[in-house]
Amino acid sequence: xxxxxxxxxxxxxxxxxxxxxxxxxxxxxxxxxxxxxxxxxxxxxxxxxxxxxxxxxxxxxxxxxxxxxxxxxxxxxxxxxxxxxxxxxxxxxxxxxxxxxxxxxxxxxxxxxxxxxx
Amino acid sequence: xxxxxxxxxxxxxxxxxxxxxxxxxxxxxxxxxxxxxxxxxxxxxxxxxxxxxxxxxxxxxxxxxxxxxxxxxxxxxxxxxxxxxxxxxxxxxxxxxxxxxxxxxxxxxxxx
Numbered sequence: 470x471x472x473x474x475x476x477x478x479x480x481x482x483x484x485x486x487x488x489x490x491x492x493x494x495x496x497x498x499x500x501x502x503x504x505x506x507x508x509x510x511x512x513x514x515x516x517x518x519x520x521x522x523x524x525x526x527x528x529x530x531x532x533x534x535x536x537x538x539x540x541x542x543x544x545x546x547x548x549x550x551x552x553x554x555x556x557x558x559x560x561x562x563x564x565x566x567x568x569x570x571x572x573x574x575x576x577x578x579x580x581x582x583x584x585x586x587x
Numbered sequence: 588x589x590x591x592x593x594x595x596x597x598x599x600x601x602x603x604x605x606x607x608x609x610x611x612x613x614x615x616x617x618x619x620x621x622x623x624x625x626x627x628x629x630x631x632x633x634x635x636x637x638x639x640x641x642x643x644x645x646x647x648x649x650x651x652x653x654x655x656x657x658x659x660x661x662x663x664x665x666x667x668x669x670x671x672x673x674x675x676x677x678x679x680x681x682x683x684x685x686x687x688x689x690x691x692x693x694x695x696x697x698x699x
Contacts, residue, residue: 483639493675502685502686504689509595509691510692511591511675511677511689511690511691511692512675512689513689514686514687514688517685517686525686526630559630559631563685565685576631576633576685576687578630578631578632579630580629580630581630586589586671
């Protein structure tokens with residue numbers, strides 16, 4: 470089945486470095502959202518991509534950037550890593566609500582990328 | 588004040604009991620409400636959605652919504668040890684596209 474695929478699964482980076490995380494959405498989904506989940510916390514919305522553009526953004530600094538490709542896959546880039554960026558990064562795909570499909574909350578989440586900054 | 592608040596728990600219930608999980612939200616523009624279950628080390632999975640005031644039942648799960656009180660809850664009947672997980676409440680404002688705002692989650696422990 471073509472669920473949401475994220476890579477890598479685990480990553481260790483040094484403070485100040487840059488990282489790129491990747492996501493392939495579920496088949497039939499065209500909207501990709503990225504969430505950061507710190508240990509013991511709920512997921513926090515970073516941004517959402519649709520039609521290769523950032524459609525919405527949460528309260529994250531410009532060090533966090535992204536991209537969506539024509540095949541709907543997406544990348545999350547984080548520059549100048551801080552220790553506080555250590556978290557589980559979740560990619561969630563969904564169909565675009567604006568097409569008249571009601572958004573049922575049925576995000577399909579990927580398994581996540583565990584980023585550790587040392 | 589956080590947009591979506593949940594008691595972090597842990598909430599401990601015996602097997603077979605009813606587990607009651609609660610969530611409050613601050614934005615009166617919130618239109619859609621969701622409960623996700625997250626097992627340790629796994630990604631969240633949707634278990635219930637509710638859009639109108641009242642109760643919505645699905646198997647052992649019942650979601651309850653009270654927009655006037657800005658309160659949403661999840662009841663789990665006949666709790667099983669396999670229900671032990673963190674339960675995340677999420678809300679969506681009508682003008683927020685597909686963006687969900689999550690609470691911090693409540694950890695549920697069902698003891699055999």
